[in-house]
Amino acid sequence: MITGGSSGIGFATAQKFLRSGADVLVLSRKPDRNFQKQDALFTYSVDLNDSAAVHETFARIKEIHPHLDIAINAAAGGTGLGKMIHEFSEEEFDATMNVNLKGLWLSMKYQIEKMLESPTRKCSIINISSVNGLGGVEGGSIYAATKAAVLGLTKSAALELATSNISINAIVPGPFETELLRNSMLAQAEGDEKKLKSIEDQYLRHIPKGRLGEPEEIASLILYLSSGESDFFAGHSFVIDGGMSSRFR
Numbered sequence: 001m002i003t004g005g006s007s008g009i010g011f012a013t014a015q016k017f018l019r020s021g022a023d024v025l026v027l028s029r030k031p032d033r034n035f036q037k038q039d040a041l042f043t044y045s046v047d048l049n050d051s052a053a054v055h056e057t058f059a060r061i062k063e064i065h066p067h068l069d070i071a072i073n074a075a076a077g078g079t080g081l082g083k084m085i086h087e088f089s090e091e092e093f094d095a096t097m098n099v100n101l102k103g104l105w106l107s108m109k110y111q112i113e114k115m116l117e118s119p120t121r122k123c124s125i126i127n128i129s130s131v132n133g134l135g136g137v138e139g140g141s142i143y144a145a146t147k148a149a150v151l152g153l154t155k156s157a158a159l160e161l162a163t164s165n166i167s168i169n170a171i172v173p174g175p176f177e178t179e180l181l182r183n184s185m186l187a188q189a190e191g192d193e194k195k196l197k198s199i200e201d202q203y204l205r206h207i208p209k210g211r212l213g214e215p216e217e218i219a220s221l222i223l224y225l226s227s228g229e230s231d232f233f234a235g236h237s238f239v240i241d242g243g244m245s246s247r248f249r
Contacts, residue, residue, distance in 0.1 A: 001025040001061075001068055003048065003107050004075030006033050008178035009128060012215035013072055013222050014041075020223065025065065027057065027107075028075070048075050048103025049095055058110040067118055070226040071111040073104045074128040078180050080142030082187040093142055100146035105153060112157070115166050123166045124226045127154045128218075131174045131241050134249065139188070151237055158235030169225060169233050174241025175203050176213040209242035 002017075004010040005026035011034055017024050023040050031043035042065075046057040061068075080088070080096035104127060115123040132140055133147030151170055158168040175181055185203075189196035204210060218240060224230060225238075239245055 001027065001071045001111065003027045003071075003073050003103070004128075005072075006031050006035070006043075008074070008180060009173065009176065009215045009218050010072065010074035013074065013219040016216070016219040016223050017070075017226075022070075023065075025061065048107070049077070049098045051098070051102065051106060054103060054106045054110075058107075062110075062114060067121060068111060068114040069121055069123050071107070071115075071123075071125045072128070072222055072226075073107050073125070075103060075107075076100050076128070076130075076180060078143070078183055078187075080144075080146060081140045081184050083139060085141040088142055096142045096146055100143070101149050101153075104150060108153070108157060112161065112166060116164065119165050121165060122228045122231070124228075125157070125166060125168045126222055126225055127168075127170045129154070129170045129172045129237065131172055131239065131245050134172065134239075134245060140184075154237075155235040162234050167225075167231055167233060169236045169238065171218060171221060171225075172237050172239040172241070173218055174213060174239075174244045175207065176215055176218065178215060181212070207242040207244045208246065211242065213240065213242060 002010050002014050005014045006028035014024050014026055018040055025042045025044065027044045027046050029045065029047050031045055035041060044057050046053050048054060077096055077099035079092045108125060111125055127150050129150040130147040132144040133151055137144040154168055154170040161168060185196060185199050188199050221238060221240060
């Protein structure tokens with residue numbers, strides 16, 4: 001199961017699992033937009049900002065699919081980016097919290113309940129946080145707050161379920177070539193192409209590798225963490241950022 005599986009890191013991960021022979025469940029507001037129809041792919045349209053829709057979707061999934069072995073929670077909204085903290089509206093705060101935090105918690109709740117039904121199966125939950133959750137972010141306070149909370153939620157759940165059949169960890173990406181990052185850059189540039197180039201260069205100056213990450217690179221890490229060969233990891237935060245946070249972490 002991959003939430004936010006129709007674009008960015010989630011989409012790359014879905015493709016990786018499909019190529020590896022897995023049955024893949026994609027949960028997204030527009031789950032079919034980047035996929036070709038195939039037998040191993042099951043798509044569910046759901047907005048994680050709508051808790052009633054989340055309840056309904058997981059109830060349907062429980063009826064249709066006998067097992068859930070792997071869950072990747074990659075859905076994220078960009079409403080908590082692009083403004084100073086006092087400029088955000090209450091609606092933007094609620095929308096960001098609902099998708100990035102409450103939606104992830106609700107997904108985990110149902111994923112864990114489903115996985116515990118099959119205690120002899122090795123299961124894995126991987127939550128996608130962000131380097132923005134490791135510290136403060138000018139112009140991204142609400143987004144950063146949700147991503148810090150994802151790490152706290154992941155570590156707490158990992159401790160609670162450490163002796164169960166479920167391994168729970170987080171991945172902490174830096175700047176990756178995704179629609180979310182591009183939209184954030186465009187918002188910062190206010191539609192000005194020259195300014196956009198300057199913003200891109202600013203990102204690259206902070207990355208020792210000198211480039212943005214490719215979503216497939218995270219997908220490969222997720223595949224390993226889901227392989228059953230990494231059982232001793234529990235509540236770990238796998239930072240993958242081209243060295244960007246190495247100066248202060």
